[in-house]
Amino acid sequence: MVGATPLYSLKKFHVSTKLNIQAWCSVKNGTVSCNGKKIVSTDNEQTFSEFAKQIYKEQQWEYPKFYKMDRLSKLTFMTAEILLNEVTISSEEKEQLAVVFSNKSASLDTDRNYQNSINSIENFYPSPAVFVYTLPNIGMGEVCIRHKIQGENAFFVFDDFNPLFLKQYAESLAQNNKATQVLCGWTEIDEKGYKSFLYLASPNGTLPHTEETITKLYTQS
Amino acid sequence: MSKPVYIQEASLVTPLGFSIAANILALENEKSGIEEQHGTDILDTPFYAAMIVSKKIDAAFEKLGDPSKYMKLEKMLLLSVAETLEKSNLQLSEKTALIIATTKGSIDVLDPDISFPEERAYLPVLGKKIQSFFGFKQEPIVVSNACVSGILAVAVAKRLIQNNIHENAVVVAGDLVSKFTVTGFNTFQALSDGPCKPYSKFRNGISIGEAAASVVVSSEKKKNTFVQVIGDGSCNDANHISGPSRTGEGLLKSVQSAMREAEVSTNDIDLISAHGTATIYNDEMEAIAFNRAQLQDVPLHSLKGYYGHTLGAAGLLEAIIGFEAMNQNKLFTSLGYDESGTSKPLNIIQKTEKKTVNTFLKTASGFGGSNAAVLFKKVSCEH
CATH class of the missing domain: 3.40.47.10 (Thiolase/Chalcone synthase)
Incomplete structure (x- = not known):
């Protein structure tokens, strides 16, 4: 079984497979909430981009790359940033953190922008800076870059928020020794509006990681 | 277990x-x-x-x-x-x-x-x-x-x-x-x-x-079933949204995660069906990652020379060809390869030939710093 082999094949994570919800954060309609408390509430007259800019300044992130991101990545980044700043998590833990995000519209918000740039020969202006964001997992990549997260990654698409799947998939990662903590959630933006809800599933949490609790937190957010 | x-x-x-x-x-x-x-x-x-x-x-x-x-x-x-x-x-x-x-x-x-x-x-x-x-x-x-x-x-x-x-x-x-x-x-x-x-x-x-x-x-093994999925991993580079990591970190971690789960060592792997998109940076990144994983001597191909890059289909399409490689004990040529173009050596398959393939590794990498590796093992079937 183990022959001339590097040491890593003998190394296993020491894990507690039991996941609880440690913290959660949501962004929708000009409001940011974290662990049930509203931390920012603006008038809902602002466009998403104006709102994102306001949050960025207020939170003093000093991460100019934020301005280059598309709307889905900004939404994903903002929510993850606020959540991960709220919890105590070491850089070692972050390195092994798994990330499981989902939404309904994938990257169609930016896909439409890109499509407009290639629709006619007379007005043909495709840009690599837009094209690169035409995948739903790019925002997840932005979060990983910011926090040096090198754990398991997966992006799923469902018709609606799917708490049961998030719970099952996060648990499968924990049970298969792929992660001890999982950053999970929903991050959706389309013509109709935006909503994100992320939570950290961890052995350090106190709320039960059940479909019922996830649904409750999502609905209250 | x-x-x-x-x-x-x-x-x-x-x-x-x-x-x-x-x-x-x-x-x-x-x-x-x-x-x-x-x-x-x-x-x-x-x-x-x-x-x-x-x-x-x-x-x-x-x-x-x-x-x-x-x-x-x-x-x-x-x-x-x-x-x-x-x-x-x-x-x-x-x-x-x-x-x-x-x-x-x-x-x-x-x-x-x-x-x-x-x-x-x-x-x-x-x-x-x-x-x-x-x-x-x-x-x-x-x-x-x-x-x-x-x-x-x-x-x-x-x-x-x-x-x-x-x-x-x-x-x-x-x-x-x-x-x-x-x-x-x-x-x-x-x-x-x-x-x-x-x-x-x-x-x-x-x-x-x-x-x-x-x-x-x-979970069911049927009479003609000959492939078992024995390990997997999918880790992020945390490096750049469109550029492959210069150290191959995410791919290395994905491969290590799959190998650790499957409890296989480097010399158990008979074939790597790698991503090999033929961009300068992707192929170089893979060569670095496979060398860091000590897999540089394992016969390796990219099937992009036959199919092009089929994006989200690529990993599954190429894995299915790998199952046939196991079934027929055959290594398929990495089409389009001639002279080595990576800074670290790889054992690129240059001639289709018969060779026992019992354990096979499929890998892929993509935008957003994504990587994935899945290990498959041949199991006896009643052909």
């Missing part, structure tokens, strides 16, 4: 044929599906891509339904799933998952010249089409994780089955050559000026391809 998970049946819809046998024959003859495309409405200049003639898809689709009612990708996915279901005789139950892997789905519907409703661009709509066509009982799970989608979907199926959430899953992966993706990669100056040349000193970019592929993943 985790519950064993197997691959039961597979099928392919590619420019090289609509059966696995036709695809293998083409590979044995080193026939590529990549051709110079001109006079298309995709780009006003000629480009190289591996495309499936729409008429061929429509002709094959007649047995399933009216071709005019479905978009091209929908027909490819439906054809593939229909064949896989027919071969496997799978009874769709409450415990059967439908997992769909795609990067862009029917993105061509955004084009103003296409008459289908725009909602067909939504991946859950695509998923529901497949679900209702065959009568799957569960809502489809769509994996859209850039170019690792196809192989990651196999890992997702395995994990859900191992944790008793499902008993089996139909995993189907597909993507199109579209104006959207071709112009996009063109703006990155990532398109090759001839058929792509993975790992070659003379490589200069990708050729895009289109394909659909599907498998049944199951």
Whole structure:
């Protein structure tokens, strides 16, 4: 079984497979909430981009790359940033953190922008800076870059928020020794509006990681 | 000890044929599906891509339904799933998952010249089409994780089955050559000026391809089952959203995670079906990662020289060819390779030959810093 082999094949994570919800954060309609408390509430007259800019300044992130991101990545980044700043998590833990995000519209918000740039020969202006964001997992990549997260990654698409799947998939990662903590959630933006809800599933949490609790937190957010 | 998970049946819809046998024959003859495309409405200049003639898809689709009612990708996915279901005789139950892997789905519907409703661009709509066509009982799970989608979907199926959430899953992966993706990669100056040349000193970019592929993943080992899924990993580089990591960190971690789970050592692996897109940076990154994993001596190919880069389909399509490599104990040539073009050595397969293949590693990497690795093992069957 183990022959001339590097040491890593003998190394296993020491894990507690039991996941609880440690913290959660949501962004929708000009409001940011974290662990049930509203931390920012603006008038809902602002466009998403104006709102994102306001949050960025207020939170003093000093991460100019934020301005280059598309709307889905900004939404994903903002929510993850606020959540991960709220919890105590070491850089070692972050390195092994798994990330499981989902939404309904994938990257169609930016896909439409890109499509407009290639629709006619007379007005043909495709840009690599837009094209690169035409995948739903790019925002997840932005979060990983910011926090040096090198754990398991997966992006799923469902018709609606799917708490049961998030719970099952996060648990499968924990049970298969792929992660001890999982950053999970929903991050959706389309013509109709935006909503994100992320939570950290961890052995350090106190709320039960059940479909019922996830649904409750999502609905209250 | 985790519950064993197997691959039961597979099928392919590619420019090289609509059966696995036709695809293998083409590979044995080193026939590529990549051709110079001109006079298309995709780009006003000629480009190289591996495309499936729409008429061929429509002709094959007649047995399933009216071709005019479905978009091209929908027909490819439906054809593939229909064949896989027919071969496997799978009874769709409450415990059967439908997992769909795609990067862009029917993105061509955004084009103003296409008459289908725009909602067909939504991946859950695509998923529901497949679900209702065959009568799957569960809502489809769509994996859209850039170019690792196809192989990651196999890992997702395995994990859900191992944790008793499902008993089996139909995993189907597909993507199109579209104006959207071709112009996009063109703006990155990532398109090759001839058929792509993975790992070659003379490589200069990708050729895009289109394909659909599907498998049944199951906890049940049937009489003719010969592939077990033994380990997986999918780790992020945390380096750059479009540029491969210079250290191959995420790919290395993915491979290590799969090997650790499978409890295999480097000299147990008989074949690596790598990503090998033929961009300068991707192939170099892979060479670094495989050297760091001490896998540089394992026979390795990229199948992009035959199929082009089929995006979300690539990982599953190429894994299915790997299953045939195990079945026939054969190493297929890495088409397009000539002189080494990576700073670290790799054992690129240069001649199709018979060789025992018991354990096989499939890897993929993509935008967003994504990487995935899945290990498969041959198990005895009663042929």
